[in-house]
Amino acid sequence: MPSPQEEETHSRFLGLFTTHESSIHAYVRRLVYRREDALDVMQKIAIVLWKKFDQLKADEGFRRWAFVVARYEVLAWRRDLARERERLVLSTETVELMAQETDHESEQFDLEREAVLQYCLQKLKVEQRSALEAMYQNENDTPSLAENFGRSINGFYQWIYRIRQTLSKCAQQVANDPSVPKIN
Amino acid sequence: MKRENELINRYLNQEITKEEVTELDELLKNKPELRREFYQQANVVTALEEEFSSNLPNENITITQPLLFNYKLMALAACLVLGIGALSFLFYDSKSQESRDIATLVSNENAAWESSLPTTPGSTLKPGIMSLKSGVATIRFLSGAEVTLEAPSKIELETPMRGKLHAGTAVVNVPETAHGFILSTPDGYAVDHGTAFAVSVNRNGKESDFEVLDGEISLHSPGGESLFLKQNESATLGVVGIFKNNSLNSKEPLPTLPLHHKNIRIQTQGKNLSIIRNDAFEYLDRDYLMVKLDTGGKPYERRSLLNFLIGEVDWKKVKNVKLRLNLVPCGLGHRVYLPKISRFKIFALAGFADIQWGENLKWDDSPTLQSATPVGNFEIPRSQERGSIVIETPELLSFLKENNQSEYTFIITRETTEIQGSGLVHAFASDYHPEASGPSLEVFF
Numbered sequence: 305m306p307s308p309q310e311e312e313t314h315s316r317f318l319g320l321f322t323t324h325e326s327s328i329h330a331y332v333r334r335l336v337y338r339r340e341d342a343l344d345v346m347q348k349i350a351i352v353l354w355k356k357f358d359q360l361k362a363d364e365g366f367r368r369w370a371f372v373v374a375r376y377e378v379l380a381w382r383r384d385l386a387r388e389r390e391r392l393v394l395s396t397e398t399v400e401l402m403a404q405e406t407d408h409e410s411e412q413f414d415l416e417r418e419a420v421l422q423y424c425l426q427k428l429k430v431e432q433r434s435a436l437e438a439m440y441q442n443e444n445d446t447p448s449l450a451e452n453f454g455r456s457i458n459g460f461y462q463w464i465y466r467i468r469q470t471l472s473k474c475a476q477q478v479a480n481d482p483s484v485p486k487i488n
Numbered sequence: 489m490k491r492e493n494e495l496i497n498r499y500l501n502q503e504i505t506k507e508e509v510t511e512l513d514e515l516l517k518n519k520p521e522l523r524r525e526f527y528q529q530a531n532v533v534t535a536l537e538e539e540f541s542s543n544l545p546n547e548n549i550t551i552t553q554p555l556l557f558n559y560k561l562m563a564l565a566a567c568l569v570l571g572i573g574a575l576s577f578l579f580y581d582s583k584s585q586e587s588r589d590i591a592t593l594v595s596n597e598n599a600a601w602e603s604s605l606p607t608t609p610g611s612t613l614k615p616g617i618m619s620l621k622s623g624v625a626t627i628r629f630l631s632g633a634e635v636t637l638e639a640p641s642k643i644e645l646e647t648p649m650r651g652k653l654h655a656g657t658a659v660v661n662v663p664e665t666a667h668g669f670i671l672s673t674p675d676g677y678a679v680d681h682g683t684a685f686a687v688s689v690n691r692n693g694k695e696s697d698f699e700v701l702d703g704e705i706s707l708h709s710p711g712g713e714s715l716f717l718k719q720n721e722s723a724t725l726g727v728v729g730i731f732k733n734n735s736l737n738s739k740e741p742l743p744t745l746p747l748h749h750k751n752i753r754i755q756t757q758g759k760n761l762s763i764i765r766n767d768a769f770e771y772l773d774r775d776y777l778m779v780k781l782d783t784g785g786k787p788y789e790r791r792s793l794l795n796f797l798i799g800e801v802d803w804k805k806v807k808n809v810k811l812r813l814n815l816v817p818c819g820l821g822h823r824v825y826l827p828k829i830s831r832f833k834i835f836a837l838a839g840f841a842d843i844q845w846g847e848n849l850k851w852d853d854s855p856t857l858q859s860a861t862p863v864g865n866f867e868i869p870r871s872q873e874r875g876s877i878v879i880e881t882p883e884l885l886s887f888l889k890e891n892n893q894s895e896y897t898f899i900i901t902r903e904t905t906e907i908q909g910s911g912l913v914h915a916f917a918s919d920y921h922p923e924a925s926g927p928s929l930e931v932f933f
Contacts, residue, residue, distance in 0.1 A: 315831070315865070319903045322827040326538065326907065334530040338502060339537060392504060394513045401517065406527055413531045414907060420535040421824045440533075440540040446503075462489055465497040465529075468536075472528040475535075 317357050320366040321350065327367070327414050328374050334406050334413075335378045335399055337392060349377050371410065375403045415479035416472075424474035432467045439464055492519070496526050500533050589614055590648045591629045598623035599639070600814070600924075602875045617644045620656070621876045627651075631666035633680070635659070641689075657688040659701070675725040676709040685717075695726040752801075754929045759795035759845040760918050764788060769848045775922065776818045776915035779832065781902040783909060790913065792900040793854065795841055796929045803889045808932040811879040811898065814924040815868065818915035825911035826870040831903040832914075834879055835860035838891035860899055863887050868914065874924075877916070896929075 329346055336342040352373050360369055382399050393399075406413070425433060431453070438449050450460035489497070495512040498504040504512070516523050589612040601607035603618040613627065620639040628634045630648035637643060641656020652672045662669045662680040669680045674693035678685065683703025689696050698707060699722035707723055707730050708714045715730045717723055723732045762778040764771055766787040772778060777792035811834070837860045843849060864881035888896060902914060917924035 315833075315903060319831055319905075322829055322831070323905050323907065325827060330531060330534045333534040333537075334527055337499065392506060392509045394509065394516065398513050398517050402523060402527075405523065409527075413527070416528075417531055417535040417538075418822075418824055418908065420532055421539055422822060425539065436536055437540050440536045446501075461497060461501060461503070464501070465489065465493065468529055468532045471532050471535075475532065476528070 313357065316363065317354060320363060321353065321370075324367050324370055326417075327410055328370050330413060330417060331371060331374055331406065331410055332378055335403055336381065337394075341381070345374075345377050345381050348381075349374050352377065371407055375407060378403060412479065416475035419475040419478035420471050423478050424471045427474060428467065428470070432470075435460075435464060436467060492522055493525070496522075496529055500529055589630070591627050591645050594626040594628045594634070596623065596625045599625040600874070600876050601625075604869050604871060605645075606871070607874060613645055615645050615647070617642060617654070629666065629669070631669060632663045633666040633669040634661040635671070636661075653687055653689055653696075655689050655693060657686070659684065659686045662703075673725065676707060676730070678705045678707050680705050695724055697724050698722060751930065751932045752798075754796045754798055754931070755925075756794050756796060756919055756927055758919050759797070759843075760793065760927060761843075761845060761849055762790050762792050763849050763851050763854050764790050765851050767848075767850050771820075772848075773818065775918055775920050776816065777813075777900070777918050777927070778818060778820075778913050778915050779900050779902045780821070780911070780913045781905045782911065783905050788913075791854075792916065793843065793849070793897060794900075794927045795843070795845065795895065795897045797895050798929070798931070799894055801894065801931060803892050805933050806885070806889060806931055808880065809885050809888055810930040810932075811864075811884065812928045812930065813877040813879075813900075814917040814921075814926075815872065815875050815877055816915055816917045816921060816924050817873050818913055820913040820915075821906075821911050823870045823912040825906045825908050827904055827907065829867050829869055829904070830914065832866050832868070833862055833901050833903050834864045834866075834884075835899040835901070836863045836884070836887050837861075837897040837899070838887070838893045838895075840895055841897040843897075855897065855899065857899065857901065861887055863898075865903075870912065 328349060329342065332345050332349070333339070333342045336345055349370070353370055356373075360366060379396070379400060382393065382396050385393055394402075425436075428436075435449075435453055438452070439446075446460065447457055450457045453460060453463075455463060492512075492515050495504070495508055495515065498508060499512055516526060591613040593607065593609055593611045593613060596607070596609050599607070600621040600623060601618060602621055603616065605611075605613050605616045605618055607618070618627075619642045620637050622639045624636065624638055626634060626636045627643070627645070629645070629651065633649070633651075635643065635651060636659045638657045641658060642654040643656075643658070644652040644654060646652060649666065649668065650670045650672070654674065658671075660669070660671055660680060661684045662682055664682055667680065667682045671678050671680070671687060673687065673689050673696035675689075675696045678687065678698055681704050683705055684701040685703075685705050686699045686701060687696060698705065698717065700717045700719050702719055704716060704718045706714055706716050707725055709725055709729050711729060713729045715723060715732060717732075721732065723730055760777055761774075762772045762776065764778075768787075771788065772790070777794065778790040779792050780788060780790040782788045835857055837855055841855065843854070861883075863884040864879040866877055866879060868877070900916070905911075917926055919926035
């Protein structure tokens with residue numbers, strides 16, 4: 305049986321981790337090519353954070369600390385891959401550059417992601433939304449998806465890209481717009 | 489599309505070739521504006537993955553156990569002991585068949601649910617478990633098969649042609665399109681050949697009774713036994729196999745539940761309220777018990793207090809206690825700004841509480857958490873809007889018994905904060921709520 309103190313630590317950790325999980329995941333996802341790889345890296349991050357949780361001095365520092373761990377784990381993952389030549393990844397140099405750059409803006413990216421989920425997806429046409437849903441819902445078989453939406457494979461990809469661009473523009477607008485209602 | 493945008497697109501779609509990666513790498517390294525475009529696109533992709541492919545486990549029913557049973561932590565502990573590796577399915581279920589819609593919730597008749605699936609009528613439902621706590625509800629599978637549930641019951645939606653009744657009673661109507669629909673129970677399964685039939689899972693799942701109302705079904709036991717049942721025929725599936733009941737038309741009266749006269753249910757009788765850290769009482773509402781933890785200086789942190797005057801109770805004889813809350817939407821804040829799971833904690837104080845319940849209570853005048861004892865935790869997925877939350881922990885029971893008082897006060901807090909400001913304010917029905925009932929404490933002897 306864990307002691308009440310250990311339980312308290314578990315509880316604190318879980319609270320902090322779940323709060324920042326989605327930001328950390330998004331950060332990792334920007335740097336790692338495959339979704340599945342990003343999930344693997346996330347597992348490692350979760351374990352490191354938990355193992356070293358007693359080193360965290362104040363809860364307020366969790367996010368900052370988690371990003372440092374995340375960055376380290378992404379780069380470790382990247383280095384491990386260097387041994388596997390077949391993998392399709394950006395160079396370590398580029399990943400490091402991007403890790404550094406994107407780290408500083410994670411809060412802005414969080415806002416934009418929430419804007420996508422909260423506002424922008426709802427503004428799409430039904431067909432655009434269905435296409436995204438089909439694309440991101442299942443292990444997609446793009447040729448048949450493209451056919452279902454009456455497009456060539458290339459045309460389908462371009463269409464998805466344009467929808468994502470629309471979402472991205474909308475997200476930046478909403479995230480930077482002070483008139484969006486805030487409710488406390 | 490410009491070549492460089494096409495490369496980003498192909499990369500994010502996981503369709504890129506080795507040569508193209510090298511080309512993209514070079515471009516990204518040298519072009520800050522292209523990196524910006526890349527981040528924006530990747531960020532949108534992450535949001536879309538989050539929206540459309542659920543990482544949450546199938547069943548996410550409100551947890552009423554103390555923290556040490558928390559599945560993630562159990563897994564973490566196990567992984568730390570056993571070595572890393574098994575964590576993936578717990579933290580990050582890879583996307584699977586879970587994401588398909590397989591049924592629709594047709595109607596709720598005074599229904600209260602506990603489920604991570606949507607519980608408003610008209611919602612489409614993915615595979616998962618739904619627990620009906622009160623009332624009657626009808627679910628239509630995509631095949632056309634319709635299952636009407638009577639509370640309390642628990643059903644697992646598996647595929648458009650298959651469901652499992654874990655507990656409770658249901659009537660299944662199967663149109664021609666869904667011939668072959670399978671309804672399983674813990675004791676076996678029934679294949680429907682175009683009929684209506686009633687099924688009831690009894691004795692903690694050890695027995696299932698089937699009765700054909702119209703048409704015919706076949707019953708199958710795990711041991712390989714099977715039996716055809718026609719209209720008005722009934723049979724029981726149990727550990728020892730299938731038994732056909734002989735009383736065809738002279739129906740036996742339905743078994744009645746044993747009455748628990750001695751058990752008591754106590755309500756707060758108006759003695760419940762919310763407090764807010766900045767004492768801005770206009771952000772509170774008498775109908776709701778609000779709970780929130782915000783970021784920064786936490787000015788909008790809210791807690792709820794409830795008090796039960798129990799009267800004379802011989803606590804020595806009490807075997808179990810349940811604290812019941814009804815989750816209701818209060819319309820404040822956005823659920824997407826919350827983590828996927830919010831965690832709550834309940835604290836208890838024994839004896840008389842010097843609080844003017846009918847009035848606004850200032851934060852600094854309310855009991856502190858340090859003066860109270862934690863007695864339980866629960867979790868609510870951000871997707872859940874309504875439902876009955878039951879706290880039934882050994883800590884709660886032993887606190888009430890050991891203090892041996894006739895009055896207890898509870899404080900409900902949220903442990904998890906929000907991803908950004910304007911996150912959802914959780915609310916439970918107070919005694920004044922127009923629809924849902926207020927908190928109650930059930931004491932079992």
